[in-house]
Amino acid sequence: MPCQSFEAPTHVSQSSHDPPIELKNAGKAALLAWLVPGLGHLYQGRVAKGVIFCVSITSLFVFGFILGSAKVTYAATVDVLPSPKTFVMERWPFPCQAGIGAVAIPCLVERARYRSGAQEGLVGGAFFPPRTGIRATTGAEITSVDNAGNTVKHPNELAKWQYDGGYYFELGTIYTVVAGLLNLLVVYDAGMGPLVQLPTGKPKQDTEDSAARDAAKNAR
Amino acid sequence: MPTNAGRNAIDCLLLLAEINRLWFAPPLLIATSFVYAGTRHEDLREILRHTASCAVTMLLIMLGVAAVLEVLAYLQ
Numbered sequence: 001m002p003c004q005s006f007e008a009p010t011h012v013s014q015s016s017h018d019p020p021i022e023l024k025n026a027g028k029a030a031l032l033a034w035l036v037p038g039l040g041h042l043y044q045g046r047v048a049k050g051v052i053f054c055v056s057i058t059s060l061f062v063f064g065f066i067l068g069s070a071k072v073t074y075a076a077t078v079d080v081l082p083s084p085k086t087f088v089m090e091r092w093p094f095p096c097q098a099g100i101g102a103v104a105i106p107c108l109v110e111r112a113r114y115r116s117g118a119q120e121g122l123v124g125g126a127f128f129p130p131r132t133g134i135r136a137t138t139g140a141e142i143t144s145v146d147n148a149g150n151t152v153k154h155p156n157e158l159a160k161w162q163y164d165g166g167y168y169f170e171l172g173t174i175y176t177v178v179a180g181l182l183n184l185l186v187v188y189d190a191g192m193g194p195l196v197q198l199p200t201g202k203p204k205q206d207t208e209d210s211a212a213r214d215a216a217k218n219a220r
Numbered sequence: 221m222p223t224n225a226g227r228n229a230i231d232c233l234l235l236l237a238e239i240n241r242l243w244f245a246p247p248l249l250i251a252t253s254f255v256y257a258g259t260r261h262e263d264l265r266e267i268l269r270h271t272a273s274c275a276v277t278m279l280l281i282m283l284g285v286a287a288v289l290e291v292l293a294y295l296q
Contacts (some may be wrong), residue, residue: 021262048264064248106289108278171244178248182255189259197251 021193030191031079035101037061037183040190041054053186061100061179068172070126071161073097075111077129099187103127130157131206249278 023029024044033040038054041047064072076090088095098104106127113122114129117141121128131139136156143151144164154160162169188195250271257270 046262049258049262049267052254052258052267060247060251167241176249178252182252185255185259186237194260194262 023191023193025175026191030187033187034099034183035192037100037179037186040187044190049189053183057179057183057186058102060182061103064172064175064179065126066172066178067168067175069161069165069168070124071130071165071171072172072176073103073107073127074129075107077111077114077132093177096177097180099183103176103180122147130161132156132158245282249275249282253278 029040029044031040032043033053036054037057038050038052041050043054062074072093074091075094076087078086078090080087094107097178098107098213106123110121111129118128133156136142142154142157142160144154144160146152152163154163165172185195253271253275255269256274257267261267261270
């Protein structure tokens with residue numbers, strides 16, 4: 001019986017100017033790219049791009065995460081069905097942040113724990129949704145202390161986070177949202193190749209070739 | 221009641237506070253440029269060249285928008 005080789009399937013991406021790029025196991029690479037920015041490219045051996053994506057997106061996300069005091073990434077706690085619109089509108093940054101799998105998965109795990117009655121998050125409150133609705137009224141009073149030393153009461157935990165974080169809460173949210181959205185481009189690149197592969201100087205040569213062809217034609 | 225000099229100093233401090241906020245833009249701009257350029261080329265040199273041009277373009281657009289806003293604020 002002949003020996004069969006089980007090589008990873010490849011997807012070839014080609015543009016009009018550049019040589020085709022062999023994308024090793026596109027589906028798996030896309031999944032890896034979603035899980036950790038740049039990992040799909042590293043798996044495919046596109047090391048330079050993998051490192052660029054990993055450093056750019058991860059640092060952007062971590063910076064935003066720290067700015068937002070690790071409270072800016074969480075999923076909405078309402079039911080997804082029958083109206084996914086409510087789920088999206090309650091916490092619109094989450095679907096954008098979910099462009100990074102390493103963020104989406106813990107957020108969904110913490111959401112499930114919150115819905116099952118858990119009071120605290122697994123990782124120091126990160127990714128755990130804020131106490132809102134009935135939970136905000138039944139649990140311990142939600143307060144913070146202002147600069148003058150006065151106690152400020154909040155209607156729910158999200159209000160407290162926004163009050164305490166102020167401008168940085170919004171900024172952290174924006175950073176993490178942008179990181180998630182950028183990773184969608186990276187996932188596409190890992191799975192399908194460059195979105196629009198721009199010419200890399202070869203068109204000039206094409207122009208020269210066509211000019212030479214025209215000159216030869218005229219000489220005839 | 222603050223004097224004119226005091227008021228100017230306060231204005232300067234407020235302006236500095238606003239400038240500090242602008243320091244949050246470069247990381248966003250650089251990361252976005254890198255990813256944008258990275259998804260359009262395979263060659264590292266081309267990626268870096270496109271990143272630089274993309275960052276400059278975005279910076280100019282942002283400065284243009286800021287200038288328009290400043291003019292509108294002045295006219296208000």
